[in-house]
Amino acid sequence: MDIGRKASFWKGSRARTGCLALGALLVSACSTPPPTTEAVSPPAVQTRVGKVELQSGYPSEASVRMLYDEMDFQRAVQAYIWATPIVAMDALRIANVRDWGVDYNGVGIVDQYTGSAVVALTGNSTTIYAAAFSDLSRDGPIVIESPPGAYGVIDDYWQRPVVEVGPFGPDKGKGGKFLVVPTDYKGTAPRGYMVVRSKTNRFMYLVRGIVKDGNVKAAVDTLSTIRIYPQKQAASPPPTQIFKAGNKGMDSIAPRGYAYWERLADIIDKEPVEERDRFFHAMLKPLGIEKGKPFSPDERQKKILTDAAPVGFLMAQTISMAPRLSNANAYPGTHWEWVLTLKPNQEAPNYSQLDERTDYTFEAITVAEGMVKEIVGAGSQYMSAAKDSTGAWLDGGKSYKLKVPPNVPAKDFWSFTVYDNLTRSMVQNGTAKVALSSYDKLQRNADGSIDLYFGPAEPAGMASNWVRTMPGKGWFAYFRWYGPTQAFFDKSWRLPDIAPAS
Known part of the structure; x- marks a missing residue:
């Protein structure tokens, strides 16, 4: 090796040695964990829901119980709000049966300007109404013969319109036969029927009779011609029960407190689970409310549901009134x-x-x-x-x-x-x-x-x-x-x- 090449070798060697030394330093620096803001985890954290005790950064056994209880309480409150429309609808159906003796496919008519004896959500004392409930899961497709002059709607159990009835509906106020079917219905309707699909098993037909020149009787007579029956009985329809309420009272307000959950559990068991609602069903499951299973909450679940009901009511009232x-x-x-x-x-x-x-x-x-x-x-x-x-x-x-x-x-x-x-x-x-x-x-x-x-x-x-x-x-x-x-x-x-x- 000549002197020039040797000098060049050592120069390169020193450079490589320097690089190796720097690499070792970088490796050493990277392998050292960054400093933390706290040397050890605190013994507790104060939160909006109370003090959470910690053990090496984990919630203590008592805190785990507290956090699950709080989680289930919050979920119950939100589920109470979510269920407001369907529980209200079911409360009205139950009142029709309990107070007026009108069951599925029967028609209850408020045949005079009603007063406070009828305890119903924002009932109207200036209108003559008729209402009927039906259940597709029990009877299959339902025929509703709606008379000319009946004005209203068929709503599913979540209070979404299935179809308008009257001037804004397909009957154009002239009346006709509606055939209400489930969403998965694949049958062929006979000619002359207006086929509509309900997303829920149960639905309500609600119409009013227009009072002209103070003639209440004419409006009542119109509504008295409503006919409702299962399509499978269309060849020989059974008579439709027509109940005229007169001044007979009813109370159709949804139950308060723990009874609200008993009502909701029954509804959930009878109605399909919609895609939009699956997270709410997941929230209710740890509280003992699950489709296809009996509602029998343990003491912890029952207490949480009982405590959540008044809070849910007040939050719903706040959303509505303010x-x-x-x-x-x-x-x-x-x-x-x-x-x-x-x-x-x-x-x-x-x-x-x-x-x-x-x-x-x-x-x-x-x-x-x-x-x-x-x-x-x-x-x-x-x-x-x-x-x-x-x-x-x-x-x-x-x-x-x-x-x-x-x-x-x-x-x-x-x-x-x-x-x-x-x-x-x-x-x-x-x-x-x-x-x-x-x-x-x-x-x-x-x-x-x-x-x-x-x-x-x-x-x-x-x-x-x-x-x-x-x-x-x-x-x-x-x-x-x-x-x-x-x-x-x-x-x-x-x-x-x-x-x-x-």
Whole structure:
């Protein structure tokens, strides 16, 4: 090796040695774990749900139990809210059987303007109604012969429209035979039937008879011709039970407390599990509510369900009475809110409308396209108010006044109904009058406006325009427009707030 090459070799060798040394240093540095912000795990962490004790960073045995209990409680509260529409629907069906003796495929008719004896979610004292429930899992496809002049909807058990009935439906108000079938139905319907599919086994047919010129009997007679029977009996249909309620009361409000879960467990066992709801079913499973299995919760599960029920109720009430939905307010600057903030199918582009449907179904029942469509001179529109002009909750022990401007934009009629804030049904005020409407002989002001009064004491000389409220009880109101005109939709006519009486 010559001197030049040797020098070159050692130069390269030293370079390689340096690289090896640096590589060893890097390996050493990388193999040393980074420093932690805490040398050891803390003994406990304070959280929103309480102190969680730790053992080497893991929850202690007691904390594991506490966290599971809290998890199941939170899930139960959310499941309570989720189940609001289907439990309300089942409560109405049960009331029909228990209080009126009307079972599946029978028809219950409210054959007079009803009052507070009928405890039903925001029942209407200005309309003649007929309702019937059917069960596809029991009877197979169901035939409903709907008469001309019946106006309403067939809703599934989640309160989604299966089909409109009347002017907005395929019968165009002329009546006809609806054949309600399950979603997997593969049969061929006979000619002349309007075939519609229900996503749930049970459904409700709800229609009203239009009262013209005060002729209630004609509306009742129309609804009395409804026929409902299984398709398999179409060759020789059995007679349809028609029950006219008269002044016979009923209580169709969903049960509170632990009984709510007993009702929900029964519903879940009888209805199909929809894809959108599978996570809720997963949340209910550790609480003892599972389709196909008996509901027999242990003491831990029962206590959690019992504790969760009042919280779920209050959260649902908050969503409904103090909605934070962006489309809830009807008249900016007032406390009037749209009763329906949801789409009838309960689906938004990117989510299922959980809060929107709770907003409605906590306080009302059944949804139809005709209740939300902007159709001038047809259908109906609804607003609600639970607060006065100062933003305070309406109080049955205080007196209030609402000045209804002249020329209410309703081609058919309008009504104002007072409801109890807990039962969400007509106030129990010891009188037969719980509503005021354009059907009534109301005193008018010189400009055509009408002053309506609400409170525990009758205002002097204004008994015709007054509804009694009860001290110690909160209330809310519905204002309904039937056949709303253009002034309603363009808001050139507006309702002012309900104001404390001076």
